[in-house]
Amino acid sequence: xxxxxxxxxxxxxxxxxxxxxxxDRLEEWLELFAENVRYWAPVRANLGRxxxxxxxxxxxxxxxxxxxxxxxxxxxxxxxxxxxxxPPSRVRHFVSNVQMLETNDADSARVASNFxxxxxxxxxxxxxxxxxxxxxxxxIAGAWKIEERLIILDHDVIxxxxxxx
Amino acid sequence: xxxxxxxxxxxHRTVSPRVFTDPEVYRTEQERVFGRCWLYVAHETQxxxxxxxxxxxxxxxPVVVCRDGEGRVRVFVNSCRHRGMRVCxxxxxxxxxxxxxxxxxxxxxxxxLVGVPEYQEAYHxxxxxxxxxxxxxxxxxxxxxxxxxxxxxxxxxLDTYLGEMRWYLDMALNRTAGGWVVLPGVxxxxxxxxxxxxxxxxxGDNYHVTGAHGSMARLGLVPPGKTxxxxxxxxxxxxxxxxxxxxxxxxxxxxxxxxxxxxxFQAQVQAEARQRLxxxxxxLVGTVYVGTVFPNCSLLSFAGFLTVRLWHPxxxxxxxxxxxxxxxxxxPPAVVELARAMQILTFSPSGxxxxxxxxxxxxxxEAMGGFYRRRFPLNYQMGAGHGRRDQxxxxxxxxxxxxxxVFGLYERWRALMSDATEDRR
Numbered sequence: 167x168x169x170x171x172x173x174x175x176x177x178x179x180x181x182x183x184x185x186x187x188x189x190d191r192l193e194e195w196l197e198l199f200a201e202n203v204r205y206w207a208p209v210r211a212n213l214g215r216x217x218x219x220x221x222x223x224x225x226x227x228x229x230x231x232x233x234x235x236x237x238x239x240x241x242x243x244x245x246x247x248x249x250x251x252x253p254p255s256r257v258r259h260f261v262s263n264v265q266m267l268e269t270n271d272a273d274s275a276r277v278a279s280n281f282x283x284x285x286x287x288x289x290x291x292x293x294x295x296x297x298x299x300x301x302x303x304x305x306i307a308g309a310w311k312i313e314e315r316l317i318i319l320d321h322d323v324i325x326x327x328x329x330x331x
Numbered sequence: 332x333x334x335x336x337x338x339x340x341x342x343h344r345t346v347s348p349r350v351f352t353d354p355e356v357y358r359t360e361q362e363r364v365f366g367r368c369w370l371y372v373a374h375e376t377q378x379x380x381x382x383x384x385x386x387x388x389x390x391x392x393p394v395v396v397c398r399d400g401e402g403r404v405r406v407f408v409n410s411c412r413h414r415g416m417r418v419c420x421x422x423x424x425x426x427x428x429x430x431x432x433x434x435x436x437x438x439x440x441x442x443x444l445v446g447v448p449e450y451q452e453a454y455h456x457x458x459x460x461x462x463x464x465x466x467x468x469x470x471x472x473x474x475x476x477x478x479x480x481x482x483x484x485x486x487x488x489l490d491t492y493l494g495e496m497r498w499y500l501d502m503a504l505n506r507t508a509g510g511w512v513v514l515p516g517v518x519x520x521x522x523x524x525x526x527x528x529x530x531x532x533x534x535g536d537n538y539h540v541t542g543a544h545g546s547m548a549r550l551g552l553v554p555p556g557k558t559x560x561x562x563x564x565x566x567x568x569x570x571x572x573x574x575x576x577x578x579x580x581x582x583x584x585x586x587x588x589x590x591x592x593x594x595x596f597q598a599q600v601q602a603e604a605r606q607r608l609x610x611x612x613x614x615l616v617g618t619v620y621v622g623t624v625f626p627n628c629s630l631l632s633f634a635g636f637l638t639v640r641l642w643h644p645x646x647x648x649x650x651x652x653x654x655x656x657x658x659x660x661x662x663p664p665a666v667v668e669l670a671r672a673m674q675i676l677t678f679s680p681s682g683x684x685x686x687x688x689x690x691x692x693x694x695x696x697e698a699m700g701g702f703y704r705r706r707f708p709l710n711y712q713m714g715a716g717h718g719r720r721d722q723x724x725x726x727x728x729x730x731x732x733x734x735x736x737v738f739g740l741y742e743r744w745r746a747l748m749s750d751a752t753e754d755r756r
Contacts, residue, residue, distance in 0.1 A: 175473065183419055207517070207681075208516070209516040209517060209518060211422045211423070211516065211517070212420065212421050212422045213360035213421050213422060213423070213424070214421060214424070222516075223512045223515075223516050224518040224658075224667055224668070224671055225513060225514065225515040226514055226515065226516030226517065226518055226656050226671070226674070226675065226678070226679070227516070227675050228518070228675070228680055228681050229675065229681055230671070230672055230675050231675075231676070235672075235676050238550065238683070239683065242546045242549075242550060242683055243546075243548065245545070245546040246546075247546040248546040248550060248683075248686070248687065249543060249545075249591040249687045249690050249691070250686040250689060250690035251548075251686075252688050254687055257703070288694075291523075295591060321577075322422075322519060323519040323520060323521050323651060324519070324520045324521070324680050324682060325520060325522075325680075326522055326685075326686055326689040326690070326693075327680045327681035327686070328680075328681075328686050329521075
């Protein structure tokens with residue numbers, strides 16, 4: 167497969183994922199993640215240029231989920247009592263700047279993408295979450311699955327995070 | 332605004348919606364509450380070395396908390412004396428000087444103005460530099476690693492201010508010789524809502540758990556239909572302390588998968604705690620606890636983590652939450668990693684408990700702000716007169732649910748708000 171074709175394949179996958187999230191198909195969304203997934207979003211800080219170190223040991227994060235905790239987040243929404251999302255917000259994921267970072271191995275790939283997530287609730291309550299993701303995908307039993315998703319949010323002070331990225 | 336007795340009615344135990352929504356109440360509160368109280372600013376382990384600093388807020392005032400060359404903690408208003416620009420622009424670090432980026436006025440770690448560009452040419456050598464140092468917050472004291480500062484030149488010292496609350500803070504913070512250390516990074520998020528709604532909940536509202544956190548009960552992560560464990564008065568209780576601080580203790584056992592990781596370390600902490608604390612205090616090691624140090628500093632410990640947080644006021648209808656994660660210094664890496672992961676999963680901005688609390692505070696201030704609704708007070712009567720003193724534990728206690736601690740916050744708030752003597756407007 168040519169590099170351009172491979173990138174298009176992941177673009178399609180990411181658009182598909184965004185559609186699942188925006189249309190409340192969260193159980194199908196979970197299937198995109200490998201059983202050993204790490205899904206994490208380090209906190210941001212105002213530090214000197216180049217001094218922010220996401221991999222610093224034990225640094226706090228807005229998410230640091232495994233498959234079980236991601237499943238729990240979805241189950242929680244399905245209880246109908248996750249009040250911050252009742253009635254559900256209207257959410258739209260925009261994905262762009264899809265770029266292949268590493269494609270040495272036919273069964274694995276690192277893919278970067280930017281996102282904007284718009285959330286609207288009651289009246290004029292509107293939120294925008296912006297950032298990028300660096301995903302490590304692996305082909306497992308013929309299907310691409312996410313083994314690691316690093317979500318780099320562009321906010322130091324963020325809003326109540328009731329959406330998924 | 333003089334009718335404070337109508338806003339907080341001590342006899343009927345009600346609070347007016349204006350306490351949470353009125354801009355004039357909010358403005359007065361900045362000076363009479365945040366201007367007078369001891370406010371949490373940092374943990375000792377964030378600034379261990381000379382030159383270490385972190386930035387924070389005291390109410391709405393940006394401050395820099397630093398350790399000077401002699402090892403003394405100082406707190407300065409983070410604003411240049413020349414044109415008001417922020418002099419320290421990063422969240423944390425180590426420095427010898429704070430230099431304003433606007434015109435270059437430079438201050439040392441004791442706040443002295445030590446550098447004025449073109450001092451001779453521009454000021455003809457006449458500027459009295461010794462009068463133009465950074466504004467220093469006059470009083471700074473620590474308790475068990477927690478650094479507090481107060482804008483009030485005079486007043487009770489921190490020990491007196493904390494009063495009965497010290498017993499509970501000792502239980503939480505003084506169990507081991509190593510104490511607690513702060514993990515890197517801060518959770519910061521912005522919510523609709525009034526800061527007092529958050530502070531009161533952590534200071535004594537366990538009644539909300541079955542409602543607001545109903546989703547967690549459905550998933551079996553909190554006991555369904557219950558707001559307490561099975562050891563009322565002894566290990567399940569809420570406290571109204573003097574001076575407006577509140578505390579909740581819950582003997583809810585950790586889920587088996589968590590107990591498996593933290594169990595052995597917890598036993599070690601308990602053994603050490605028995606040497607350092609009273610029997611009634613060491614009995615509480617291993618419980619879930621939540622508390623508020625008046626006005627806006629809360630603690631919460633659950634599943635191996637301790638978070639200390641501030642509910643920064645940002646107008647009557649907005650809160651900016653800053654939350655730190657703490658672990659015991661001797662905790663093994665597996666316990667630290669679990670504690671961190673549990674804080675992130677449960678009580679971070681994406682937390683499966685936290686998200687729903689945020690929704691309550693925000694929609695509440697919207698719904699009670701109208702001219703008509705404002706006329707009718709909110710009910711804080713739960714448990715009134717049923718609390719009692721206990722020979723082992725200070726404060727007035729009662730098993731959950733009760734609102735004695737919650738209303739205690741408004742009793743203190745009302746006393747401060749009705750006292751206009753120190754206003755300098």
